[in-house]
Amino acid sequence: MASEKILIVEDDLQIQTLLKDYINASGYIAVTASDGEEALQKFETEAPQLALLDIILPKVDGFELCRKIRQESNMPIIMLSSKKEDTDKILALGLGADDYIEKPFSPRVLIAKIQAQFRRIYELSGTPATDTLRVKDLEVDVKARTVTLKGESIPFSVKEFEILHYLMLNKNQALSREKIFDEIWGYNEFGDINTVTVHVRKIREKIEENPSEPSYIETVWGIGYKFKG
Structure with a gap:
């Protein structure tokens, strides 16, 4: 049974409920938001593996939402819209969306497209869907993208x-901040390498009993970081 989280961003509550019911019935975990600001909050706290974004949304529209999510994550994004103009499709894909579906659409077709996106991810990554990493009291479920410490679930952002x-x-390997940045953000991405330091600090605050004396993520001076296994 699938357990990936899917973020549904749709301000029409009738459509939102329909999508939620179909997605849950297909074995996924539906997380809903009714406007762009709520969607960004859910994106950070729930760490979904795929997003369905309506284009016309209150507060932050779907285009801007897609752009913001893509800055933080490579997860699949499927745009949903009643707008049929090619310019909207081109803009959505240019901002990083992986697919574009016009309303009205068949829920079965949508589920098939979701399944296709997940198949592509697992084939490209070569990561078994059931992988679980454990070190001492820390456990990371790769498929569900969850982190637990001493059996307690901890909310993580996508990049964290x-x-x-x-x-x-x-x-047990010393990894430079540059190497981590290239792997997580991509070789062609331009950004401040210090963002790695910021993210590691946030991770330590969540998993270390004493972040100033970490037992999991060790600082390797002059290089970067090492996870002690």
Whole structure:
């Protein structure tokens, strides 16, 4: 049974409920938001693996929402819209959306497209859907993208999860901040390398009993970080 979280951003509550019911019935976990600001909050706290974004939304529209999510995550984004103009499709895809579906649409077709996106992810990553990483009291479920410490679930943002996962996969290896940035954000991405430091600090605050004396993520002076396994 699938357990991926899917963020549904739709201000029409009737459509939102329909999508939620179909997605839950298909074995996924539906997380809903009715406007762009709520969607960004849910994106950070729930760490979904795929997003369905309506274009016309209150507060922050779907285009801007897509752009903001894509700055933080490579997860699949499917745009939903009653707008049929090619310019909207081109703009959505240019901002990083993976697919575009016109309303009205068949829920079965939508579920098929969601399944196709997840198949692509697992085929490209080569990561078994059931992978679970455990070190002492810390456990990372790769498929569900959840982090638990001493059996208690801890909310992680997408980038925090990806960094922790990457460090754990390479435990006991010293990794430079540049290497971490390239792996998580991409070689072609321009950004401040200090963002790695900020994210690691946030991760430590969540998993370390004493962040100033970390037992999981060690600072390797002059290089970067090492996850102690």
